[in-house]
Amino acid sequence: MTRYLERAGHLCHLLQLQVETLxxxxxxEIHFGWDRVYKSMNQTPLSGGGIEKFASDDYTLADSYTLADHLTFERLNPDSVRNCVAYARENARQVRNHIAAEMWISLNTTYLRLEKLDIQKIWKVAPESFYAETIEEISAFAGVAEATMYRDEGWRFMQLGRYMERAQLSAAILLAQMEMDRRQDGSFDTDWANLLHVYHAFDAYVYAFSVVVQPDQVLDLLVTDLSLPRSLYRSLESIASELSAIGPGPDSRSSADAAALASRLCQLIRRDWREKEDREATLVQVNADCRKLHNLIYEAYIDYPIEESPIN
Amino acid sequence: MDFDTYELDDAVYDEMFLSDGTPREHCRSLYEALLRLPVEELNRMQERVTNSFSNEGITFTVYGDDEANERIMPIDCLPRILTAAEWRQIDVGLTQRLEALNRFLKDIYSEARIVEDGVIPVDMIRGCPHYRLEMRGVPVPHGIYVAVCGTDLVRTNEGFKVLEDNLRVPSGVSYMVANRKAVKTNLRRLYRSCRVGDVENYGGLLRKTLRELAPSDREEPCLALLTPGVYNSAFYEHIYLAHEIGAALVEGRDLLVNDGFVYMRTTSGLKRVDVIYRRVDDDFLDPLVFRPDSLLGVPGLMSVYKAGNIVLANAPGTGVADDKSVYAYVPDMIRYYLGEEPLLANVETHICRRPEDLEYTLDNLDRLVVKRVGESGGYGMLVGPHATPEEREDYAKELRKNPADFISQPTLQLSRAPCMIDGQAAARHVDLRPFLLRGHKTRIVPGAFCRVALREGSLVVNSSQGGGGKDIWVLED
Structure with missing residues (x-):
């Protein structure tokens, strides 16, 4: 549930920034933004074609409408905002008796609102306000959860899901940015400034460095700053901490492996990031290890072999 | 609001009004309160009630040709009121009926004396698809096959009648409670002054009932509610009930059989389960015994059940007692097992496997309701007076082909109650489904899921066929 909501919120934020550029x-810059969104999601724009590079304003706006629809409402796109919220709701329905009624109503209301909308309706007025409202509702859900949920295992797993998703999304968007930067022989300051906005980190950057945006410094901040709520390091630290709070699962080997891998990932950022020459390779490794971690957690707590399982 | 255009018909019992248009005594407070309320306020109330169902996701699923559609349960904001005396009649009548049905099930899965004594023809049992040979001789805890029962009752000018017993996985109780919560908050002053019986303690009573059925050596029995999953029509109810009774909501894949016991997977290991309130049909319970292609059940479950290490509520095989043909024999069962006259009447039923009943049915198709014995939810039914001659002819062909699959009943004039339709009070046909629980004793909450045929003139109250729900207020003495 929280994985899907994290994804929906992240995508809404990307789209909010993107439609603002329009x-x-x-x-x-508009093309760069669309490419980055699609690359970070490991998808190609519709029919493999998508936005026509450096076409006229009219074409770009028309293409943007289609791409925004695909990313927001398309039922065949498993990662569209609408689908992520629908999947989150479906998960929430399954555990409805373990979550507060207010949490369910909050999520269900968002789902019902999205069901009544389509791209035409949101595009007519101000699409950015639609995305802002959806982000607000997803944040409200997190707030209601924070305020109402008993801090048991269910809560821990919810948090774990959120941070797992956040870490992967974070690594993916950084990788997309770096790849495009490399391919285009250097991107513009505005692209990096925009990336800071994706992380809500522009003010933090200015505070830590200066108003002059330096790609390396941006990367350092977004990857390693523990005080930044969405930094990669913070997400990985949170994963390790949640796993430790949950404790070993029925499959003790997989749970030990998961805890060790989470700890190694933290170490990779904390100790090695600044010395690494090839930072892109490090992020690729983080991304792959996050997938591995997901599987280990599944084996440790969900799909464990019953022969070794303790009986309560 | 006013009732100037409200339609009364001498042939149809009205739940609120006498035939001269004066309100029944027990409905007077509601009537006067409604008269005082501006229609705009009632419309707003109806909207609030509907919105509360929508926001809370109180839904059911309708299976279409292509996909399952989740729909909000339509609810009418005007309550239907029953007196304490009327409720007592229902209570004792249904208690009597459930006792006889449990005895019947115990009998036919052991000595089958009722068949031997010629009260029920043997082919009626053998021909029933819900009769489970696998249950022959299986000891059932306390002899209680049916722990949860939802019986459909209708009222005509002749009084209450039993339309159908639902003894397998009866649903609707969550809507009963949801209707109550939504309606009472909107009519709070009237509700408080009326002294209405509480239905919101149903979950507590169900929990008590299930714990009474648990193996006696288990001090803190572990309850689980087995659901077919999120796409099931009654999934909302499964979540609601699991929460109310403190049971884990599980699907078949969450359970496993090991060393003669049933366990559920948890994130901290396996946990033994003692009682399963199953909302999965017999056919899907255990692929090793019933349908081998079932993914909804638990392989080996029946072997644990037969060993007495798990309680299933309701027991497998209860469907034979709510078969639409066997239904006709329930009054005889009451006489046979209890030596009493039935306190609640059946609807006159023609069993088309009998040649004379088939002939009668075919001759009177335009006046009868014909039902398939194996169907429920209003599917596969012909309402003769509302059908076209072509529809009746097509149905007659089906009837002649497989008479044993059908029963027929007279078209009942179900009672009507006022409903808010397009901003006005309009009369709509209603029935009611009270829920009985059988543990160490029989328990019933004073209330029921009242189903309403929302389409004008329709007699079909099923939610899948355009029906909705309504709160029932049972007044205390």
Whole structure:
């Protein structure tokens, strides 16, 4: 449930920033934004074609409408905002008796609102306000959960899901940015500034460095700063901490492996990040290890062999 | 609001009004309260009630050709009121009926004396698809096959009648409670002054009942509610009940059989389960015994059940007692097992496997309701007076082909109650489904899921066929 909501919230935030660029930003920046969204999601734009590079304003706006629809409402796109919220709701329905009624109502209301909308309706007025509202509702859900849920194993697993997703999304968007930067022989300052906004980190950056945006410094901040709520390191630390709070699962070997892997990932960022020459390779490794971690957690707590399982 | 356009018909019992248009005495407070309320306020109330169902996701699923559609249960905001005396009649009548049905099940899965004594023809039992040979001789805890029962009752000018016994996995109780919560908050002053019997303690009573059935050596029995899953029509109810009774909500894949016991997977290991309130049909319970292609059940479950290491509520095989043909014999069962006259009447039923009943049914198709014995939810039914001659002819062909699959009943004039339809009070046909629980004793909450045929003139109250729900207030003495 929280994985899907984290994904929906992240995508909404990317789309909110992206539709804001449509108002007055140059075409290059708009194209960069769409490419980054799709790459970070490991998807290609519709029919493999998508946005036509450096076309006219009219074409770009028309393409943007189609892409926004695909990412927001398309039922055949498993990662669309609508689908993520629907999957989260379906998960919530299954555990409805373990979550507060307020949590369910909050999520269900968001789902019902999305069901009544389509791209035409949101595009007519101000699409950014639709995305802002959806982000607000997802945040409200997290707030209601924070305020109402008993801090038992269910809560821990919910948190674990959220941080797992956040770590993967974080690594993915950084990788997309770096790949495009490399391919285009350097991106613009505005692209990196925009990335800071994706992480709600622009003010933190200015505070830590300066108003001059330096790609390396941006990367350092977004990857290693433990005080930044969405930094990669913070997500990985939170994963390790939740796993430790949950304790070993019925499959003790997989749970030990999961805890060890989470701890290794933290170490990789804390100790090795700044010395690493090839930072892109490090992020690729984090991404792959997060997938591995997901499988280990599943084996440790859900799909464990019954022969070795303790009986309560 | 006013009732100027409200339609009364001498042939149809009205739940609120006498035939001269004056309100029944026990409905007077409601009537006067409604008269005082501006229609705009009632419309807002109806909207609030509907919205509360929508936001809380109180839904059911309708299976279409392509996909399952989740729908909000339509609810009418005007309550239907029953007196304490009326409720007592229902209570004792249904208690008597459930006792006889449990004895019948125990009998036919052991000595089958009722068949031997010629009260029920043997082919009626053998021909019933819900008769489970696998249950022959299986000891059932306390002899209680049916722990949860939802009986459909209708009222005509002749009084209450039993339309159907639902003894397998009766649903609707969550809507009964949800209707109550939604309606009472909107009519709070009237509700408080009326002294209405509580239905919201149903979960507590169900929990007590299930714990009474648990193996006696288990001090703190572990309860689980087995659901077919999120796409099941009654999934909302499964979540609600699991929460109310403190049971784990599980699917078949969450359970396993090991060393003669049933366990559920948890994130901290396996946990032994003592009682399963199953909301999965017999056919899907155990692929090793029933349908081998079932993914909803638990392989080996029946072997644990037969060994007495798990309680299933309701027991497998109870469907034979709510078969639409066997239904016709329930009054005889009451006489046979209890030596009493039935306190609640059956609806006159023609069993089409009997040649004379088939002939009668075919001759009177335009006046009868014909039902398939194996169907429920209003599917596969012909309402003769509302059908076209072509529909009746097509149905007659089916009847002639497999008479044993059908029963027929007269088209009952189900009672009507006022409902808010398009901003006005309009009369709609209603029935009621009270829920009985049988543990060490029989328990019933004073209330029921009242189903309403929301389409004008329709007699079909099933939610899958355009029906909705309504709160029932049972007044205390």
């Amino acid at each position: 108002v007055d930003r140059p075409l290059r």
